[in-house]
Amino acid sequence: MELKESIDSHFEKFNDRLSVVENNVRLIQDEWSEFKNSKSTCDAKYDMNDIVAEIEERKLRSSNVMLFNICESTASELATKIQTDLDQVTSILGTFPPPKKVVRIGTPKPNITRPLKIRFDNKVIVKEVLRTNRNNDNRQFHFHPDLTNMQREINNTVRKEYKDRLARGESDITFKYKNNQPYITKKIDPPVYERSKK
DSSP states (O other), rough: HHHHHHHHHHHHHHHHHHHHHHHHHHHHHHHHHHHHHHHHHHOOOOHOOOOOOOOHHHHHHHEEEEESSOOOOOOHHHHHHHHHHHHHHHHHHTOOOOSSEEEEOSOBTTBBBBOOEOOHHHSHHHHHHHHHHTTTOTTSEEEEEEEHHHHHHHHHHHHHHHHHHHTTTTOOHHHHHHHHEEEEOOOOOOOOOOOOOO
16 A cells, blocks of 8 residues: 555656646747747848857846836945835836846946846746836836847847838838737728617
8 A cells, every 4th residue: 555655656746747847848849939930030040059048048038127218316326326226116116026136237328318127036027017018108118028139130120121111102011019029910900880770
């Protein structure tokens, strides 16, 4: 009886580990599929090292979000500047969990407000923050995903294609995002409802 219980216990642990492995494989397949789509969009050639590095960088950035147009502190002490940024971000986030870290990106320049990189505990919070930002009526500030250099290159390429097509007279197209990947699609006219005749 004890042997059977021991075998059953080991079998359950094996199944649990197998489920974790299968889940990780699915995640890698999804990331690979997304990467291949990005790769074809920017029409560039990458070797396997580039692909692995890109996937890893996207994983690292998946718990980050960028915040633009937030005034910088004029204090001389670095600790005061960081605390001011953290207080502003916490106030803007409202009921969202506070970030793990906030940091200004870039070299300070006169009359230029540097963006803030905000790191959270996980990417679920990032998705919710970005989703909420779509309904943000206060255009004083705005959130964006923390994109890799390759993703920014893809964005620029697709945006340029979109502008070129508009310039050539294509008025029935629009620019959208899916999973942070830009694409051009046909506009969908809203349905027309006819008032019923009595």
